[in-house]
Amino acid sequence: MNDLSEWPKIRPSGDSAVLVEFDNRIDPEVNRAVRSLALTIESERFPGINEVLPAYRTVMVTYDPLEIEYEALLEKIKIYLGRARNMDLPARRTFRLPTVYGGGHGPDLQRVSEILGLPPEEVIGVFSETRFLVYFIGFICGLAYLGGLPDKLRVDRLPTPRTLVPGGSVGFAGGQANAIATDQPSGFNYIGRTFVNLYNPQTFPPIPFVAGDEVLFPPACEEEALRAKGRRAEDFL
Amino acid sequence: MKAFEVLNPGILTTIQDLGRPGFMKYGIPASGVADSFSAGIANLLVGNSSGAAVLETTLFRLELLALEDLFIAVTGGDLSPRLNKNPLPMWQAVSIQRGDRISFRARKLGFRAFLAVRGGFDGPKFLNSRSVFARGLMGNPLKAGETLETEGDGLRLPCLKPLPADLIPVLSAKKPLRVLLGPQEERFTSQGLEAFLSSEYTVSSQSDRMGYRLEGPKVEHVKGADIISESIARGAIQVPGDRMPIIMLWDAQVSGGYTKIANIISADLDILAQVMPGESLHFKSVTLGEAHRALREERALLEKAQRAMEGRG
Numbered sequence: 001m002n003d004l005s006e007w008p009k010i011r012p013s014g015d016s017a018v019l020v021e022f023d024n025r026i027d028p029e030v031n032r033a034v035r036s037l038a039l040t041i042e043s044e045r046f047p048g049i050n051e052v053l054p055a056y057r058t059v060m061v062t063y064d065p066l067e068i069e070y071e072a073l074l075e076k077i078k079i080y081l082g083r084a085r086n087m088d089l090p091a092r093r094t095f096r097l098p099t100v101y102g103g104g105h106g107p108d109l110q111r112v113s114e115i116l117g118l119p120p121e122e123v124i125g126v127f128s129e130t131r132f133l134v135y136f137i138g139f140i141c142g143l144a145y146l147g148g149l150p151d152k153l154r155v156d157r158l159p160t161p162r163t164l165v166p167g168g169s170v171g172f173a174g175g176q177a178n179a180i181a182t183d184q185p186s187g188f189n190y191i192g193r194t195f196v197n198l199y200n201p202q203t204f205p206p207i208p209f210v211a212g213d214e215v216l217f218p219p220a221c222e223e224e225a226l227r228a229k230g231r232r233a234e235d236f237l
Numbered sequence: 238m239k240a241f242e243v244l245n246p247g248i249l250t251t252i253q254d255l256g257r258p259g260f261m262k263y264g265i266p267a268s269g270v271a272d273s274f275s276a277g278i279a280n281l282l283v284g285n286s287s288g289a290a291v292l293e294t295t296l297f298r299l300e301l302l303a304l305e306d307l308f309i310a311v312t313g314g315d316l317s318p319r320l321n322k323n324p325l326p327m328w329q330a331v332s333i334q335r336g337d338r339i340s341f342r343a344r345k346l347g348f349r350a351f352l353a354v355r356g357g358f359d360g361p362k363f364l365n366s367r368s369v370f371a372r373g374l375m376g377n378p379l380k381a382g383e384t385l386e387t388e389g390d391g392l393r394l395p396c397l398k399p400l401p402a403d404l405i406p407v408l409s410a411k412k413p414l415r416v417l418l419g420p421q422e423e424r425f426t427s428q429g430l431e432a433f434l435s436s437e438y439t440v441s442s443q444s445d446r447m448g449y450r451l452e453g454p455k456v457e458h459v460k461g462a463d464i465i466s467e468s469i470a471r472g473a474i475q476v477p478g479d480r481m482p483i484i485m486l487w488d489a490q491v492s493g494g495y496t497k498i499a500n501i502i503s504a505d506l507d508i509l510a511q512v513m514p515g516e517s518l519h520f521k522s523v524t525l526g527e528a529h530r531a532l533r534e535e536r537a538l539l540e541k542a543q544r545a546m547e548g549r550g
Binding site: 013052140142184 | 264466500536
């Protein structure tokens with residue numbers, strides 16, 4: 001069986017969700033197929049379907065089994081997979097979030113620089129020039145999974161995760177990057193911080209990014225970065 | 238309307254309704270009452286809709302002072318509820334007076350109790366729900382000295398006759414929790430699957446509304462515990478590198494990168510909510526059809542209870 005006939009696969013994930021799986025890799029094209037399918041299913045608003053959750057290479061569809069039977073849902077998804085090929089995705093937006101690097105705001109910069117054998121300025125330079133792709137939103141409180149980290153910046157996670165990393169911290173590990181939205185435990189290496197508001201549960205939507213957006217973290221001095229404190233990320237498009 | 242003053246918030250007491258489904262794509266778990274059947278019954282008993290906000294209290298020590306004459310109902314685990322110095326009957330609406338004290342003294346059975354008040358509890362609404370999810374900056378657990386208010390007047394008159402006994406869940410029976418294998422069952426060895434399905438697991442003390450960590454025989458992977466991060470369904474059982482299963486629950490993260498061996502069926506999540514850390518549990522694999530049948534039966538039971546309380550049963 002070749003790859004084309006093997007993917008996508010559809011299987012149950014518990015009794016109230018199905019998982020549609022595309023090629024097993026983190027790749028912008030695979031993720032494009034994921035987003036196309038998610039948008040197609042959402043735009044149809046079929047009764048019984050509750051939530052449509054895109055990730056790197058999967059779309060989870062949660063449903064009420066008392067409203068739609070599993071087999072009927074599978075048939076629907078197969079039809080949506082066909083339609084998704086013609087789905088236009090929304091235009092990519094680019095966020096530029098001023099970021100203060102190093103010092104107390106980037107506790108791992110020095111260590112990462114030593115591991116990689118690059119001066120801190122170069123780590124900052126490479127990181128801040130990268131146009132990160134928002135693959136999907138998840139984890140907890142609107143964490144954006146960012147892809148596109150250059151191989152030059154490939155380091156492992158911390159051996160022991162920090163119990164608390166302040167919201168807005170910007171960092172990377174294992175080929176991925178993120179800017180965490182609220183104070184959370186994390187095992188990523190954090191090299192800087194943005195003060196732009198990335199999460200507000202009193203507004204809808206509670207987070208600024210959607211999958212497919214692009215994010216850059218241009219270096220800023222502390223004073224400039226702090227001027228963005230509490231401001232909406234949409235002000236930095 | 239003012240309803241209660243919190244004299245002691247207990248181990249963990251939060252306001253919960255049916256949660257905020259629909260926001261997982263923004264990284265926000267649905268939260269909501271851990272035992273939806275018990276919470277639904279408590280609401281119906283006092284004349285609320287089954288999804289009104291209730292207090293969900295864990296283990297013991299919650300103590301409330303009534304600031305008005307109220308109708309309340311307590312359901313769920315038996316945490317020895319008291320009205321002043323007397324036992325407070327569970328699974329029925331009770332009329333209490335201003336100045337009365339409600340307390341939960343000691344856990345007898347189960348783990349979580351639900352207290353509904355006629356009119357439903359008020360509280361700040363975040364993304365269409367009053368369910369407290371502190372980690373997501375959406376409200377906080379109860380604090381001593383806090384005043385709790387009701388939201389409205391209730392839909393119907395309270396039902397002062399006890400709930401028919403056949404509708405009260407039996408918590409003492411040691412039934413296996415039913416699971417649907419997958420979505421990554423092929424990532425486990427046959428010994429790993431065998432261990433998972435045939436062993437007793439103890440719920441670790443590091444368990445909360447986010448998830449239950451289990452301790453017991455190791456669940457062996459074929460090769461590695463990691464997958465490319467994907468969405469996590471409620472009740473998913475992930476097995477990280479240490480080979481100890483973790484059940485992902487009401488306030489759990491919505492995505493993650495560990496292999497998932499199985500998923501608790503929806504109809505058994507209420508039973509799981511009443512399992513206390515330190516207690517043990519075991520699993521039984523069922524088919525998708527069986528899981529859906531069980532869910533249909535559970536919903537039918539709540540509807541039956543509703544009819545009984547509306548006098549149409």
